[in-house]
Amino acid sequence: MRKKLLFPLIAFFILLTFAGSAMAERYIILYKQNNVPQNLVSSIEAAGGELLTSFDHLGIAIARSDNANFSDLMAGDNRVRSVGIEPAMALPDVSQVEFPNSGPTADDWLFNDGLLWGIERVHAPEAWAAGVTGSHNTTVAVIDTGIAWNHPDLAPNVTHVACYSSAGYHEGLWVAGAPCNPYPSQSDHGTHVAGTVAAAFGGAGAVGVGPNLALASYNTFEIIPGCGLCAFSSSRWLAMLDAADRGFQVINMSLGALGRYGQGQGTDGLATFVAADNRIANAVVSAGTSIVASAGNAGLNLNGTLINLPGGLPGIVNVGASGIQPAPRYQPGVSFDVRAFYSNYGAAIDVAAPGGDCGQIGICDPATRPADWFEYLVLSTIVFPNEACAQTASCGLGFGWKAGTSMASPHAAGVVGLIRDENPDLSARQAVNRLQRDADRIHGNRQEFGSGIVDARAAIH
Numbered sequence: 176m177r178k179k180l181l182f183p184l185i186a187f188f189i190l191l192t193f194a195g196s197a198m199a200e201r202y203i204i205l206y207k208q209n210n211v212p213q214n215l216v217s218s219i220e221a222a223g224g225e226l227l228t229s230f231d232h233l234g235i236a237i238a239r240s241d242n243a244n245f246s247d248l249m250a251g252d253n254r255v256r257s258v259g260i261e262p263a264m265a266l267p268d269v270s271q272v273e274f275p276n277s278g279p280t281a282d283d284w285l286f287n288d289g290l291l292w293g294i295e296r297v298h299a300p301e302a303w304a305a306g307v308t309g310s311h312n313t314t315v316a317v318i319d320t321g322i323a324w325n326h327p328d329l330a331p332n333v334t335h336v337a338c339y340s341s342a343g344y345h346e347g348l349w350v351a352g353a354p355c356n357p358y359p360s361q362s363d364h365g366t367h368v369a370g371t372v373a374a375a376f377g378g379a380g381a382v383g384v385g386p387n388l389a390l391a392s393y394n395t396f397e398i399i400p401g402c403g404l405c406a407f408s409s410s411r412w413l414a415m416l417d418a419a420d421r422g423f424q425v426i427n428m429s430l431g432a433l434g435r436y437g438q439g440q441g442t443d444g445l446a447t448f449v450a451a452d453n454r455i456a457n458a459v460v461s462a463g464t465s466i467v468a469s470a471g472n473a474g475l476n477l478n479g480t481l482i483n484l485p486g487g488l489p490g491i492v493n494v495g496a497s498g499i500q501p502a503p504r505y506q507p508g509v510s511f512d513v514r515a516f517y518s519n520y521g522a523a524i525d526v527a528a529p530g531g532d533c534g535q536i537g538i539c540d541p542a543t544r545p546a547d548w549f550e551y552l553v554l555s556t557i558v559f560p561n562e563a564c565a566q567t568a569s570c571g572l573g574f575g576w577k578a579g580t581s582m583a584s585p586h587a588a589g590v591v592g593l594i595r596d597e598n599p600d601l602s603a604r605q606a607v608n609r610l611q612r613d614a615d616r617i618h619g620n621r622q623e624f625g626s627g628i629v630d631a632r633a634a635i636h
Contacts, residue, residue, distance in 0.1 A: 200241060201227070201261040201407070205451050206234035206254055222248035227341075228409055230416070233454045237261055237409045259447030263405035264432045266320065266364050266396065266581075285380040285574065290554050293371070293529030295505035296497075296512075297586050298615075298632035299384045302593055307635045308376075309385030313596035315372050315425040315588055316418035316464075318411060319365030320404075321357050321394030323558035326572045328378035329369055329390065337417065338394035339410040349566065357394050360565035361404050363557040365394065367577055368429045370556030371585035372592065381556050381574060384589025384631060388596065391423055406430065408448065411485075412455045419462040424595040424603075426459065427588035428468040428485060429581035436480045453488050460490045465595065465603040467492040467588040469580035470519045477521035478622075487523050492591070492607055495520060496530025496583040497628060503534065503550035513537075514623040518580055524625040526614050528586035529553060531578035552576035590629045597635050609634055 202224070211231050212218065219226050223242030229235065234256075242248070246258045285291055294300070302308070311334060324333040336357045337346040343354030359366055373390050374383035393414040395406040411428070418426050434445045456466060468486035470493045475481060486493035496515040499505065514520060515532040516539060531552035533539035545551075559571035587610065594606045601609070613634040614627030 200239050202238050202240065202246060202249070203259050203261045203408070203447050203451050204236040204238060204249055205256045205258070205447050206236075207256045208254070209234045209454070211236055212254055218252060219249070224249070228413070230412065230455070233458055235451050235454060257447040257450070259444030261408050262432060262448055263399050263402045263407045264411070264430050265402055265405045266362060266430065283376060283378070283380060283382050285554060286382045289504045290550065291382060292499055292503055292505045293531070293553050293582070293586055294382060294384060296499065296510070296529050297384060297590060297629050299589070301632035302635050303386070305632070305635065307593055307597050307631075309373065309388035309593055309596045311387070311389040312599070313425070313592050314389040314391050314423040315385070315427055315592045316391040316393060316414070316423045317365055317369045317372065317585075318393045318395055318414045318418070318426060318428050319368055319430065320362040320396045321359040321365050322369040322390060322392035323359055323363075323366045323556070323568075323570065323572060324392060325568055326366060326370075326379070326556050326558065328374040328381045328556050329366070331375040331378070332373045332388060332390045333392055334389045335391035335421070337392070337414070339413045340395070340397045341399075341407055341410065344413065348568070351566070355394065355397065356565055357392060358565045358568050359394065359558050359560040359570070360562050361396065361398065361560060363560060363575065364429070364581065365392065366558045367555045367575065368427060368581060368585045371553065371582065372427060372589045374556055381554070384586055385592045385596070388589065388592045391418060391421075393418070408452065415455055415459050415466075419459040419464040423464060425588050425591050426464055426466045427585050428466070429579075429584045431469055431471050431483050431486055433471060433473060433475070433481055433483050436482065449482070449484065449488070452485055456485060456488050456490055460603045463603050465492070465591050465606050466490065467494060467584055467591060469584040470495045470524055472517040472579050473519055474517050475519050477519050477523040483519055483523070490604070492587060492610065493523055493525045493625075494580060494584045494587045495524040495527040495623065495625060496578075496580045497527045497624065498532035498534075498551060499529065500536065503547060512617060512624070512628055514620075515578065517578075518583075520623045522622065524623070526587055526611055526626050526629050527624040528583040528629045530580050530583035531576070549576045552578040553582035555582070587629045590631045590634055593631055594634050
């Protein structure tokens with residue numbers, strides 16, 4: 176019997192929002208054309224700003240300014256479509272329980288013990304039985320807090336490592352003085368996500384949807400005053416474009432923020448951000464990379480003026496989260512799906528996937544939830560990070576349960592990876608269409624589950 180040391184760390188409801196006024200000095204400048212002017216630097220400086228980075232062939236620039244009139248001055252340039260504050264996106268809090276790994280083993284015991292109910296629910300084992308496990312011909316880029324590439328379940332599949340931050344870019348293993356550290360130093364979020372996508376067979380215990388898919392690790396998160404552990408939009412955009420330039424077939428983004436149209440002050444800033452984010456996403460998809468993202472954990476109806484970003488953009492698969500009933504094991508003919516109580520819902524949801532909950536329908540009540548409530552969450556790989564051990568990639572490794580649309584999205588991304596590996600001639604959009612077409616439909620619940628629960632078994636054919 177395996178001894179499990181449990182640490183309950185409970186925090187569930189999250190409303191993902193744009194960063195506040197502490198970051199109002201960073202601006203998105205969206206030009207009317209898909210290019211930037213030759214005098215970009217001087218025009219920004221004339222308005223009292225400093226160019227930070229630019230996306231020259233997409234007509235987007237990121238600038239910093241302490242001038243309160245900077246936005247109005249730049250908007251007065253007839254080449255500029257709009258100007259808005261650059262938001263930073265925070266990671267969601269999740270309900271989680273962690274236990275350290277006692278050591279690598281060739282036995283994938285977490286799967287064998289039935290604890291990876293989400294992997295079974297999306298019918299990944301049936302895809303494996305048909306000979307479809309993925310390969311390193313197909314890469315899923317995880318844009319997140321970085322992957323612990325030395326985790327025994329992930330080491331066989333991590334083939335690219337990089338980071339982007341406001342301080343700059345760094346590729347490969349971190350060295351002292353580099354502008355950012357690719358190894359997780361603040362959060363195990365990206366490592367957990369990566370395990371659901373592609374934890375390898377025969378590692379330390381976990382198995383992902385596509386156990387032989389390649390993983391690319393992008394750490395885009397940093398400590399930002401007024402926001403905490405967050406990612407500037409430009410860092411995420413740079414990572415997305417790099418993944419597309421390298422020919423990676425799938426991007427997973429288990430992150431996001433909510434915005435609301437038509438609310439007076441700040442509306443123009445939201446519109447600028449949405450338009451810029453959409454330009455980036457269109458460029459990535461047009462280059463051949465499918466994008467999958469989480470739908471958000473606020474438990475809100477997205478049918479009105481609310482939009483979650485980036486998942487709510489056209490061309491990105493917006494993934495809602497499901498839970499399982501009546502037991503935290505997948506039993507064909509017995510188990511049934513419920514919308515996880517925290518998951519956003521509405522017509523904006525494209526598909527759903529296992530995200531986990533407390534084992535209750537519609538609520539999470541610590542006083543009445545079942546004793547084994549944590550097994551209703553999603554179990555995957557984790558790292559115990561801090562700045563010191565991250566410098567030498569020597570942080571503790573293990574497994575942990577988490578819940579959120581962050582956990583649902585990688586189930587879907589893994590299925591898209593299998594689709595694209597099995598059908599390399601499919602375009603980014605065709606692969607996504609197949610994901611939705613072959614989802615396991617939950618009749619009468621389009622608003623909660625979109626096209627249905629993603630289904631690897633059906634989608635690979």
